[in-house]
Amino acid sequence: MRAIELQSFSVDALKLVERPDPVPQRDLPPGEVLVRVKACSLNFRDWLMAQGTYNPKQKLPLIPVSDGAGEVVATGDGVTGFKPGDRVLGHFFPAWQSGEPSVAKFAVSMGGPYDGWLCEQRCFPASALAHIPAHLSYAEAASLPCAGLTAWSAIVTLGRVQPGERVLIQGTGGVALFALQFAKLAGAEVIMTSSSDEKLARVKAMGADHGINYKADPHWGRTARALTGNAGLDHIVELGGAGTLMQSIRAIRPGGTISMIGVLSGPSNDLQIPLVVMQQVRLQGVTVGSKEGFDTMLRAMALAKLKPVLDECFDFSEAGVQAAFRHMGSGSHFGKIVIGLT
Known part of the structure; x- marks a missing residue:
């Protein structure tokens, strides 16, 4: 063969x-x-x-x-x-x-x-x-x-996303697009991030409620939080890794869940542990x-x-x-x- x-x-x-x-x-x-x-x-x-x-x-x-x-x-x-x-x-x-x-x-x-x-x-x-x-x-x-099962685990098995909850998903790769489909199937409001306005237009056509260009808006965590009336996101599908995690922590609500999946932005980070502790944020690793x-x-x-x-x-x-x-x-x-x- x-x-x-x-x-x-x-x-x-x-x-x-x-x-x-x-x-x-x-x-x-x-x-x-x-x-x-x-x-x-x-x-x-x-x-x-x-x-x-x-x-x-x-x-x-x-x-x-x-x-x-x-x-x-x-x-x-x-x-x-x-x-x-x-x-x-x-x-x-x-x-x-x-x-x-x-x-x-x-x-x-x-x-x-x-x-x-x-x-x-x-x-x-x-x-x-x-x-x-x-x-x-x-x-x-x-x-x-x-990619499909990783997104399913993040949104459904481990994330337990409920109708009406607010979910932020990073990027427009395979896991991200599956996560968008599964989050909308669960009845969630979805924010997507991308460095491409063209790709953001495509995910909005798929059902995403909001899009943020993280290159044009490096403080996108604050912008995402504002879209929730400053209440914070219920769930974030974290695909960037160390370089994006602090923005995710700033966007998540107290008691919210960040599903840790990707390492696309590199290994180093200035993670501020007190923000995780004081907001009782759940960092959930997801491996397929x-x-x-x-x-x-x-x-x-x-x-x-x-x-x-x-x-x-x-x-x-x-x-x-x-x-x-x-x-x-x-x-x-x-x-x-x-x-x-x-």
């Missing part, structure tokens, strides 16, 4: 190679499902992995990319719920089925440390797969495992989510007929994959970047 390998830490080192097929269908282990990959999607994590920034100790070569979708080719003994021809997508943390996270549940993740989806065929335990909602294409489904949460999200999307926002689809070739990764690194995308396999 054809696969893309990351052979050293560089986008230029993403190479198209031939690898043995995962396993003959007649020898498929019990509980395993053989999938023909149809589409993959990129996350910022994949870009960091290719740079050697995410995990400098990652063993190479690696088949990258954590998110994908495909068609079931065969199933091993004992597999129930899947059959050849079914359309499926993968769960990011196969060992995290339900409950609280743990070291063991975090140990197995696709696209690093274990090989990911950027190949023509892949074997998975049946417990790591879910059925694609009928209204979604392979490309749309491939965008859900990491469990299979139970994934299944719940998929059911909700099927009922609401929600569709992900896709940016551009690249072909499964060495040049195409490298171009997709560079597009991710540029930050110019709006929605999910997809790689299609024929």
Whole structure:
């Protein structure tokens, strides 16, 4: 089968190679499902992995990319719920089925440390797969495992956003756009931030109630708070990290929740701990989510007929994959970047 390998830490080192097929269908282990990959999607994590920034100790070569979708080719003994021809997508943390996270549940993740989806065929335990909602294409489904579930966890599972609450979401990347969709589904009022007026116009067309250009307004936390009558935001989806956290703390209401997801603005910060303590702010780390949460999200999307926002689809070739990764690194995308396999 054809696969893309990351052979050293560089986008230029993403190479198209031939690898043995995962396993003959007649020898498929019990509980395993053989999938023909149809589409993959990129996350910022994949870009960091290719740079050697995410995990400098990652063993190479690696088949990258954590998110994908495909068609079931065969199933091993004992597999129930899947059959050849079914359309499926993968769960990011196969060992995290339900409950609280743990070291063991975090140990197995696709696209690093274990090989990911950027190949023509892949074997998975049946417990790591879910059925694609009928209204979604392979490309749309491939965008859900990491960014979609992270946003769902931030807004629904951990955030418990209620109708009428006020939510601020940073940026217009994959997680941010999913968070906007889920927050509006929950009945929340949503403020979005971006450095692009064009992108702010696009999120308003998707249902965002307010937009703030953080480059034009570096004190956007104060502006966001003013939009609530100075009461403060109930919930903030914090994707910038250290460089934006103080603005989020200034915008949040006493007792509000800041979901910590991204580190896009860098590692350093002049965090003023007293503001967190005196306002009893909850800083909640969010790392994707469990299979139970994934299944719940998929059911909700099927009922609401929600569709992900896709940016551009690249072909499964060495040049195409490298171009997709560079597009991710540029930050110019709006929605999910997809790689299609024929």
